[in-house]
Structure formats: structure tokens, C-alpha cells
Amino acid sequence: MHKDTLKALLEAREKRHSVVLATSLDGGGEDLVPENALTQDHPQANELAECFRTGRSKIVETQGGEMFLQAFLPAPRLMIIGATHIGQVLVRLAREVGVEPFVIDPRTAFATEERFSDVEIIAEWPGEALGKLGLDRRSSIVCLAHVPDIDDEALEAALGSECFYIGALGSSRSHAKRLERLKDKGCEPDGFNRIHGPVGLDIGSVSPAEIALSIIAELVKTLRIHNGD
Amino acid sequence: MSVTLHTAQTWLDEGRDVALATVVETWGSAPVPVGGHLIIDGTGDFAGSVSGGCVEAEVIARSEDVLASGKPELLEFGVANETAWGVGLACGGRIRVFVEKLG
Known part of the structure; x- marks a missing residue:
């Protein structure tokens, strides 16, 4: 060469x-x-x-x-919505599998450099932040804030994009409620099966680190098996 | 893209001779997918991988010739038969590796 x-x-x-x-x-x-x-x-x-x-x-x-x-192809990216404990582990695991992480959370108490050193952390609302970063077909997103206003805004943006993976933290019951809210906001229900909720492969995860592992495993599965790579 | 190519650029910038080995084809079980990279410098230092470790030594040895001649080579490794370079893949797969000089 x-x-x-x-x-x-x-x-x-x-x-x-x-x-x-x-x-x-x-x-x-x-x-x-x-x-x-x-x-x-x-x-x-x-x-x-x-x-x-x-x-x-x-x-x-x-x-x-x-x-x-x-x-x-461009390196896959992961937009982590919610600067939470699971998010902290996800940043590290994403990097290990060659996925570039970004952390988005409008709550400035969560989105601090002390909690998230060495990663791009954006203390803005998801709609604004995702608009700037761009959700292309090599991008993925996982909603962890567990605050409907924050997560729903991110999911609306995700459903309107070509991103290859969408995950949302929460039980089946809270996921069903979430889909109702998204429907009320005018999101097309046809796209709802793109959202992985409850998020992650079922490996019996309990701790934040284990949940992060199950999410990254599901993301890799989607990237490799469904998308090709 | 693997970080290996970034390392290759760093090595070139340092003035080192660099050979690039790329997995171009796999059959059956193979631990490194098509597109996997291994780089080797003139002293035998290497980074990256083209297998689970079973054929690296042979690729590194062959890279000396490629660096000396500047002529690329296509190597094939298989299992339990008379492979091109006498090295087999324990996993039962078969791979082809393209080795070329960078620069």
C-alpha cells in the first residue's frame, strides 16, 4: 500500500x-x-x-x-442519553468494541466532567444535541435517563433517523407507557419495533455494569447480524 | 477500521520499514475476520493480528522477504493438509493473507 x-x-x-x-x-x-x-x-x-x-x-x-x-465505513457511534451510572460503564465498553461514545444529558448535575472524563459530554437537550451530531446509519442510541421528557425527545429524533440501533431502559410496563406517549406526540407506530425495550440481551443483568454489558452485546448483535459490517 | 492502521502511520512517521498483512479470505472457523490487519516492522516487532495466534509467526517471517524485495505475497494457511507454508490453523479454518510493503 x-x-x-x-x-x-x-x-x-x-x-x-x-x-x-x-x-x-x-x-x-x-x-x-x-x-x-x-x-x-x-x-x-x-x-x-x-x-x-x-x-x-x-x-x-x-x-x-x-x-x-x-x-x-465510518466507525459506529453510540449516543448515550442520560449521564447515569450505566452510562459510565457503557462509555468504556463501547470503546473496547470500537464504538465511539457520546454522552448527552441536559441535567448539568449529572453531565459533569468529573463523572465522565475522557468522553465528549454534551449538557443539552437531546433534540438539540442530536441535531448537531447527526444520527447517520452508522450511529446508535440508547436512552437511560429514565426521565420521560429527556428520553422521549431522544426517541423521537431516533425514530426519524436511519440509526442502526435504538435502545430504551425500562420494564415492559414502562416501555408500553412510553410507546403510548410517543404515539400521542405523533410518532408513527410502524417504527416502534425498532426500539429495543426492555433494553439489552436477557443475561439476567442486575448491576449497572451488567446492564451495560447486555446493552453493548445487543448493539454488537444488531450491527453484525442484522446490518452486516 | 482497526487501530492497527493508525499504528502503521506512526511507525512510518518514525522512519521504520512497515509490512502490512491483511486477511483477504476465510473459510470455516477463523478468529480474525476478512479485513483484519497485522503490521510488522523491519525488526520483527508487530501489532494487530490475522489469526488467533497460530500463523502470526509465519507471516512475520515471510514479511522479511516482502520488506526486502518490495514485492507483495499472497499466503494461504489451512488445516491438517500440506499447506503452502507448513503452518496449520488449529481451529480448522482456512485463511488467505496478503502481505505488502507500506510506503
Whole structure:
């Protein structure tokens, strides 16, 4: 790989741009294709489009021999609504699995740097904060505030976005009430099955750390099994 | 993208020779997915992985030739048969690894 290609790859990652690196396995060079530069004229247009869609890398046969198409999609992000104890553990677990965390909570007593050092913490209402960060299809969101005004606002934004995972803390009973409120606010019930509530894989979690683990496990499952990556 | 490529950039900036090994194909059980990276410098220091540890030593050894010649190589590792480089994968999988010089 040419050193300029490596630089361009790292730059694309920084800017959250999707690229595919096409490398000839016979030693015949490489080509870095940005998603926004892909046209139907490209000899491997369909295969490249599939790489961008699924995030999966693969070998394709070309006239010049085998070519490896390596997909580099933006790192997944997790918007944590509620600067709570579960959120503190989630920040660490998310990082370990390559997911970039952000913490959003308008309650300034919760959203302090002392409680959340080393992570971007945004002491704003979710609607405003998520509007700035942008919920793209490589983003996910989990609502932990347990305050309806805060969580509902975040869920409204999430349902209106392409984000790949939505989780909301609370029992089945409180989740049912939450869906009623969202319906009253005009959210389309068709999208309600996108919300994982009660949140997390059922591993019998009790402590905040165990609940955080179950959430991150469910997020990885969604990313890998349902989305491809 | 793995942090390994960031490390590769750091090593290049430090003036080290760097070989990049990428998993390009897997069959059956394989602990590192397609797209996994291992980087090796001229002294045999390495970061990242292309397997659960069973073929790393062989890839590191082959990277010396790649760094010396600048010519990439495509290596294949399998299980319990006569594999290209005589190293097998205990997990029962089969992988192909592309090794190239960075720079």
C-alpha cells in the first residue's frame, strides 16, 4: 500500500467518509474509491456498491485477476442519553468494541466532567444535541435517563433517523407507557419495533455494569447480524 | 477500521520499514475476520493480528522477504493438509493473507 493511500484512508475515517480500497492481489496496484465518487461506469460498480451497503470486504474476479475490495465505513457511534451510572460503564465498553461514545444529558448535575472524563459530554437537550451530531446509519442510541421528557425527545429524533440501533431502559410496563406517549406526540407506530425495550440481551443483568454489558452485546448483535459490517 | 492502521502511520512517521498483512479470505472457523490487519516492522516487532495466534509467526517471517524485495505475497494457511507454508490453523479454518510493503 502506498503511503499516500494510507494517509487518505485515515483522513476518510476522521471525516466519517465511506471508502473502499481495491487492491490487486497479483501485485498490480490499488485504487481508493470514495462512496460519493462511485459511478455506474466503474468496472466493479455493483460489487463496490454492495461493499458500501453491507460494510463487508471481499475478493472479486476481474479481467486482471483477483481483486480485494476492502470496505472502510465510518466507525459506529453510540449516543448515550442520560449521564447515569450505566452510562459510565457503557462509555468504556463501547470503546473496547470500537464504538465511539457520546454522552448527552441536559441535567448539568449529572453531565459533569468529573463523572465522565475522557468522553465528549454534551449538557443539552437531546433534540438539540442530536441535531448537531447527526444520527447517520452508522450511529446508535440508547436512552437511560429514565426521565420521560429527556428520553422521549431522544426517541423521537431516533425514530426519524436511519440509526442502526435504538435502545430504551425500562420494564415492559414502562416501555408500553412510553410507546403510548410517543404515539400521542405523533410518532408513527410502524417504527416502534425498532426500539429495543426492555433494553439489552436477557443475561439476567442486575448491576449497572451488567446492564451495560447486555446493552453493548445487543448493539454488537444488531450491527453484525442484522446490518452486516 | 482497526487501530492497527493508525499504528502503521506512526511507525512510518518514525522512519521504520512497515509490512502490512491483511486477511483477504476465510473459510470455516477463523478468529480474525476478512479485513483484519497485522503490521510488522523491519525488526520483527508487530501489532494487530490475522489469526488467533497460530500463523502470526509465519507471516512475520515471510514479511522479511516482502520488506526486502518490495514485492507483495499472497499466503494461504489451512488445516491438517500440506499447506503452502507448513503452518496449520488449529481451529480448522482456512485463511488467505496478503502481505505488502507500506510506503
